[in-house]
Amino acid sequence: MNRGVLYYLMIPLLLLLSLLQSTTVARFKLAGVKPELVLLLIVIGALVYGARPAVLWAFIAGIALDIFSGGPLGASSLALMASALVTGLGHRPFSRFNILVPLTAAALGTLVYAAVYLTILAFLEVAGVSSLRLPLLDTVRDIVLPVTVYNTALMLLLLPLLNRLPESQDL
Amino acid sequence: MRSTERRPRNFSDIGVRVGLLVLAAVLLMALQLSGNLRPVQSLITQLTAPAQLSATGVTTSVEGFFASIARVRTLEQEYAALQTRADQLEAENSTLREVEKENEQLRALLNFAETRPRLELRGAQIVARVIGEESTNFIETILIDLGQVHGIRTGMPVVTDQGLVGRISEVTENTSKVLLLNDAGSSASALLAESRLNGIVHGSTSGDLIMDFIPQGPTFEMGEGVLSSGLGGQFPRGLAIGVIESIDSQPNAVFQTARVRPAVDFGSLELVMVITNFEPNESLPDLLTQPEPVTPTPVAAPTEETTP
Numbered sequence: 001m002n003r004g005v006l007y008y009l010m011i012p013l014l015l016l017l018s019l020l021q022s023t024t025v026a027r028f029k030l031a032g033v034k035p036e037l038v039l040l041l042i043v044i045g046a047l048v049y050g051a052r053p054a055v056l057w058a059f060i061a062g063i064a065l066d067i068f069s070g071g072p073l074g075a076s077s078l079a080l081m082a083s084a085l086v087t088g089l090g091h092r093p094f095s096r097f098n099i100l101v102p103l104t105a106a107a108l109g110t111l112v113y114a115a116v117y118l119t120i121l122a123f124l125e126v127a128g129v130s131s132l133r134l135p136l137l138d139t140v141r142d143i144v145l146p147v148t149v150y151n152t153a154l155m156l157l158l159l160p161l162l163n164r165l166p167e168s169q170d171l
Numbered sequence: 172m173r174s175t176e177r178r179p180r181n182f183s184d185i186g187v188r189v190g191l192l193v194l195a196a197v198l199l200m201a202l203q204l205s206g207n208l209r210p211v212q213s214l215i216t217q218l219t220a221p222a223q224l225s226a227t228g229v230t231t232s233v234e235g236f237f238a239s240i241a242r243v244r245t246l247e248q249e250y251a252a253l254q255t256r257a258d259q260l261e262a263e264n265s266t267l268r269e270v271e272k273e274n275e276q277l278r279a280l281l282n283f284a285e286t287r288p289r290l291e292l293r294g295a296q297i298v299a300r301v302i303g304e305e306s307t308n309f310i311e312t313i314l315i316d317l318g319q320v321h322g323i324r325t326g327m328p329v330v331t332d333q334g335l336v337g338r339i340s341e342v343t344e345n346t347s348k349v350l351l352l353n354d355a356g357s358s359a360s361a362l363l364a365e366s367r368l369n370g371i372v373h374g375s376t377s378g379d380l381i382m383d384f385i386p387q388g389p390t391f392e393m394g395e396g397v398l399s400s401g402l403g404g405q406f407p408r409g410l411a412i413g414v415i416e417s418i419d420s421q422p423n424a425v426f427q428t429a430r431v432r433p434a435v436d437f438g439s440l441e442l443v444m445v446i447t448n449f450e451p452n453e454s455l456p457d458l459l460t461q462p463e464p465v466t467p468t469p470v471a472a473p474t475e476e477t478t479p
Contacts, residue, residue, distance in 0.1 A: 019219075021306040023226040027234060029438070032378045033308045052185045059192040063199070067215055068223060069306035070314050070341065070348045073203040074196035076307070081192060117307060120200075129204045134309060134355050135376065142376035143308045 004166050010045055010057050017041055018064035033147040035154050036110065038065055042080050043087045043109040044158070047096045048165055051088020058084040072124060079116040083109040102162055106155035110148040213318075213344035220316070220346070276442045279332035283444070311354035311374065313337075315443060318345040326405075326451035329443050334411030334434030335359065335399055336443050338451070347445075352412070353378050353437050360403045361412055364396035372397060372412050372431055380413055380431040387427055393418060397431050405451050 017037045025034045038061050046054035062077025087105040094101045118139065124130035155162075202208045305312045317323050319342050329336040329349045337357060340350035350357050351374070358373035361382055370385040382397060395415045401408030413431040420427040 018306070019222055019226050022304055023223055024230040025306075026304055026438070027230065036308075038306075052183070052188065055185070055189055055192060059196065062196070065306045067212075068219060069304065070312065070346070071305060071307065071310070072200055073208065073212075074198075074200035077196040077199075078193065081189065081196070085189065114309075117309060121309065124204075138355070138376040139309065142378075147308050 004048070006045070006165055007049060007053070010041070010053075011060060014038060014041055014057055014061040015064050018061055018068055021065060022068035030150060031146045033143055033150055035150050036113070036147065037154075039080060039083060039109060039113050040106060040151055040154060040158070042084050043105050043155070044102075044162055046084045046088035046109075047091060047102060047105055047162070050091040051085050054084035054088050055081045072120065072130070075117060075120045078120060079113045082116045083113045086112045097163060099159065102155050102159060103152055106152045107148050110151045111144065114144045114147070209343060216343060216346050273442075276332075280442060280444060283330070283332040311351040311357075311378065311437070312340065313349050313351065313440060313443075315347050315349055315445070316345070317445060318343050318347050320344055322447050323347045323445055324447075328406045328410070328446045328449055328451070330410055330446065331435055331440065331443055333436070334413070335406060336435050336437075336440065338405070339445065349443070351437050352435075353380055353433065359406050359412065360400045362398050362400035362408075363391050363415070364398055366391040366395065369400055369402065370426075370429075378437070380433050382415070382429045382431050383426060385427040385429060387420070387425060391415065391418070391429075407446060407449050 021034075021036070021038055025037060028034055042054060042058050042061060045057050058080035059077045062075075062080045063073070065071070065076040065080075066073045087109045090096075090101055090105055096102055096105075118134060118136075121130065121134060199208070203212070304314065315329070323339055323342050325339050325342055327339045329338060335352055337349045337351040337354070339347050341348040352359060352372070353374040355374050355376045358371055361370050361372040362368070363370070363385070366389060368385050368389055368391055370382045372380055372382045375381055385391070393415050397412040397414060399406040399408060399410040399412060411434040413433040413435075415429045416432040417430045418427065419429065
């Protein structure tokens with residue numbers, strides 16, 4: 001089975017990026033938001049290998065993110081898994097070598113990630129276990145949209161790398 | 172011929188996989204929120220903290236390297252005017268610079284503590300940048316390297332020599348999470364230094380500080396200092412929050428609003444202090460930040476207590 005080197009490197013890479021996300025990535029803030037590198041790698045994994053392995057990577061990466069950042073454990077996993085499922089749907093019907101596919105996947109993955117994460121935060125607040133209140137419209141305007149643009153732009157920069165990865169079979 | 176036999180479902184089936192992983196994530200969240208994971212979390216934090224410290228150290232070094240390159244380019248452009256200064260900078264050893272910087276910060280913290288003898292301050296080597304910070308864009312928190320064993324409790328105010336940073340929102344055995352003042356869910360009662368007007372400073376999703384509920388009528392100037400007022404009992408009185416950057420005063424509005432430039436640079440926190448002898452009042456700030464219409468409720472008639 002043609003898996004390629006990225007398949008075997010995914011988990012170590014995700015753990016490394018989770019560490020960087022909670023330490024180094026804050027230095028790359030633009031318009032008040034930082035890029036979501038772990039999410040981007042999950043989207044790439046889903047595009048190349050499909051949703052099935054990507055949801056497992058998303059679960060592991062989410063746990064690592066929450067451990068390093070002290071966030072609600074499992075919240076990042078659920079949000080990343082939703083992104084992996086949605087972007088993995090494009091694995092078979094669309095060719096990732098079409099420039100629009102990875103860019104749309106990055107944007108859509110970011111929006112799904114934000115929607116699920118914000119829903120979890122809202123649920124925790126309603127349940128009375130967290131006092132984090134985020135005004136929806138302001139959050140979308142100030143955080144979700146800028147980070148969607150940021151992640152999509154980064155995916156554009158990563159396209160040459162992504163296009164060099166071999167076509168893989170379904171896993 | 173197509174087989175009609177159903178394959179047994181296992182973990183390679185995507186539906187089963189997603190279902191199990193979602194269950195696992197929800198279970199972990201429930202365990203964490205109920206506090207049952209605290210010992211495990213403390214252990215994991217102790218194991219991961221060195222990696223985070225190293226990552227931050229490497230980042231600082233790389234950043235310093237690129238900053239030096241940028242500085243050299245600037246010096247080349249303005250060589251004639253800055254030659255003397257450039258020579259001094261080149262003579263400085265990078266390690267010494269780092270030590271000097273830390274020394275300066277510690278002196279400033281010491282000075283802050285000496286001028287406020289009533290507050291018991293416990294110095295904490297950075298946590299947000301050093302131990303970690305929130306990985307998502309939705310919450311503004313940092314982690315500091317002091318926890319329960321150091322006497323840190325939820326609600327304690329966190330400051331630097333520049334001013335108010337935020338408050339402790341979660342505590343584990345050896346680390347604590349600080350909810351920064353610029354988080355959208357953070358707020359503090361505030362006072363304008365010269366006009367003595369009260370208001371509430373809160374964070375926003377854009378990371379800016381907004382001073383709200385300033386009474387309409389009295390005027391105040393841009394550049395005026397904003398201090399914590401101590402009202403509500405969430406923070407001690409007189410801590411610097413920032414200065415007024417812009418004013419939004421609508422004639423028909425009940426209150427005036429102003430944008431505040433923070434006294435603290437939330438993006439480059441290295442050393443912070445926790446005020447450990449301050450007992451925060453948790454109830455009043457919620458009332459202040461979440462004004463809800465009060466609906467009259469019928470008062471229950473007092474019942475006579477009967478003793479058997």
